[in-house]
Amino acid sequence: MAITDPEKRILQAARKVFVEYGFVGARMQRIADEAGISKASLHYYFRSKEKLFDRIFAEYMDRVMPLLNTWNDDSDDWESKVRLFVRQLTTIYGDTSLHFMVQELRRDPAKLISRLEKKKRGRNRFITYYERLMADGLVREQDPRALAITMHAVCAYPQLNAPMMGAALRMNNKGYEAYLKNEYTEQATELLIRLMKK
């Protein structure tokens, strides 16, 4: 609790509370407490719950969206590219609390759309890239869309639905988390590469 800019303290508190409880479940009082100020002060800095939420949500959005469009690189070494991509996806999806975004996106899809239209220029880069690789005969012929979905699914889902998958594998919280971090990511990467290999 260092003496820092109140606005930053508020944002940090809001992040925490919104991610944990979602927009509907979050309480302004709680955010104020967490930031160490009064609720009135909170409203002094951010006029409304909605305004504050939008700020937080946009933040997360801007961090995740680029991942849907990566793959600028045009090199032929797609294998290490996949490795890098998976590493990025899992880490960002992990500490970015994807579940928060999924939840809020469902509550108000308009938010995504408006924020998305701007960046929607051109086709998905992974797809373009993979099509090029196919044309050059470097990878297996298949619908790159299914591949794209699979990549994201394999990285995101185990974290998104951790309680269920952990239970299915008969692991407790710690064990499942450890498995994800220590073994699964590596295994998933290999699976994905195998899917693309000719």
Next chain:
Amino acid sequence: MAITDPEKRILQAARKVFVEYGFVGARMQRIADEAGISKASLHYYFRSKEKLFDRIFAEYMDRVMPLLNTWNDDSDDWESKVRLFVRQLTTIYGDTSLHFMVQELRRDPAKLISRLEKKKRGRNRFITYYERLMADGLVREQDPRALAITMHAVCAYPQLNAPMMGAALRMNNKGYEAYLKNEYTEQATELLIRLMKK
């Protein structure tokens, strides 16, 4: 709006409202309206919001849980087994509103645990099955846990995070949904089978 058992009408209304808004966002008044009765009547049948919610949640849980343990069959024809499994997963995950369960499970993981302990007898059946197949040299050698996760991920995620993936693929709602139903499921099945083949 046929004249049916009020309790059934309530349950149906509750299902709809809880799934759409989640426990925190759901309103008892709304459920009552949807069921065509007064809020007081609603409380007459189900003492509290929590009690009503538990009933609904348990319902969904009982429908999804078996999927985590399928694979009774011991035949060697694992390929058609995979095909069947994927079909089941996608349909049940689809109309069962997996997002609802994921959301509520995160809100109160204890609910899963208590309801899970009962069925937690023995190991995961898919894993046991796959280990047998490996021992018999019928499939590729690999950690079946990663495979189990991948299967669920590939079936659930595209529906769970539809807005994001749809956007990533530059499709509108309808288009994305159509793609999932008409092509993706098939492609995903083939991907999974290819992952297991020797």
Next chain:
DNA sequence: AGCAGGGCTGACCAAATGGTCAAACTGGTT
């Protein structure tokens, strides 16, 4: 008709919650 009991509801309540406001406090400037 009278009555009993379950189903159903309008009116009501207490608590929670997002938001407002006038007043107090702070540090810097003249």
Next chain:
DNA sequence: AACCAGTTTGACCATTTGGTCAGCCCTGCT
């Protein structure tokens, strides 16, 4: 000291929401 602008807050408000309750209505029984 007087003043000013930006910051902070306790007290307060209107609304929403889960839940309660006394009583009405309906049906079947005597």
